[in-house]
Amino acid sequence: MKRVYFLGAGGNEVLDLETLPDPHPGDEQVLLQVRYAGLNPLDVIQRNGKYPIPEGASPYHPGVEVAGTVIAVGAKVRRWIEGDRVMGLVSEAALADRVLAQQDHLLAVPESISDLAAATLPEAIITGFDALQRARTQLGDRVVIRGVNGGVGLAAYQIAKAMGAVPLGIVRSAQTANNLDRLGVTTVLEDDFVAEIRERNGADVIIELVGGAYIAQDLRVVASGGRIVVVSVAGGNEATIPTNHLLGKRVDLMGTVLRPRTNGEKALLISEVRKHVLPLIADGQLTIPVEGVFPAKSVADAFDHLEKPGKIGKVLLDFENAIS
Ligand SMILES: NC(=O)c1ccc[n+]([C@@H]2O[C@H](COP(=O)([O-])OP(=O)(O)OC[C@H]3O[C@@H](n4cnc5c(N)ncnc54)[C@H](OP(=O)(O)O)[C@@H]3O)[C@@H](O)[C@H]2O)c1
Structure with a gap:
């Protein structure tokens, strides 16, 4: 071998x-x-x-x-x-x-x-499913996935859609957005993310595949009763978070690892x-x-x-x- x-x-x-x-x-x-x-x-x-x-x-x-x-x-x-x-x-x-x-x-x-x-498939589908399950994702939930263009993100996107949720990916470049658009994956650019999610009245679930400082942003846009699942520390181990949003919106902030x-x-x-x-x-x-x-x-x-x-x-x- x-x-x-x-x-x-x-x-x-x-x-x-x-x-x-x-x-x-x-x-x-x-x-x-x-x-x-x-x-x-x-x-x-x-x-x-x-x-x-x-x-x-x-x-x-x-x-x-x-x-x-x-x-x-x-x-x-x-x-x-x-x-x-x-x-x-x-x-x-x-x-x-x-x-x-x-x-x-x-x-x-x-x-x-x-x-x-x-x-x-294996790591992507198992991680994507696990994160959605941790978030108690349900029919009709607005599910935001940061880092959607990787294997885990694309698995989470498609599983969320099949569950009857409404997925939206976050990407860092227009080129990535265009490439995903051709695959039928709806995205928003990182820079437009906060305004866009607010326009949609928040997100019920955020699958956070980068982490770090982004968790603070997630807390600002998550809906009341929303769930944020941190799957990665690629964006850094440490985060300063607005705890007023955490408690004010009764948010579940959780992590997962396989x-x-x-x-x-x-x-x-x-x-x-x-x-x-x-x-x-x-x-x-x-x-x-x-x-x-x-x-x-x-x-x-x-x-x-x-x-x-x-x-x-x-x-x-x-x-x-x-x-x-
Ligand atoms: N908790 C677990 O058990 C578990 C299991 C599997 C994977 N993971 C983690 O989950 C993440 C996704 O896995 P994957 O296999 O899908 O990885 P991948 O294919 O490499 O995709 C990574 C994604 O994260 C984005 N990204 C990476 N660093 C970033 C940064 N500093 N700021 C903004 N965006 C950033 C990338 O965007 P660009 O393309 O623009 O760089 C891409 O969308 C990885 O960090 C991985 O380690 C965790």
């Missing part, structure tokens, strides 16, 4: 592609053969040595989502058999052509979906995604665009691209010529 490896913490000079014997699944695990692997902003933060690695996971083996075909199953696996196409979350080492995954952290890939499309959750918590969330989100994928209501596909041996270019602004959807690694 081939997998991406960090030699230590730093920039792209710590990236390497190692060759190893295929691993064997533990009792509750399956081994997947993978063509495309999804990259996430946290992979860059982990490469930089700045990510709080959950207990038991390796800081040197990045990758937290997987889509592939089952090629071996552990002794206690009942849910999957060899040949099944699956996708889901793992706690480490998913930038690889062979990946071990817990059996109940996986979803069946709908037949209509290609391997490339499946690779765009990776440090227990196996049981992840299994529960994934079972909810199986019920509520998988049907949207199967019938074509939810797709995530592919921003770029990089050969595994060009992983440094993929990491560079991941850090660029204005991406639409997911950056993937292709292990086709890396298969051992």
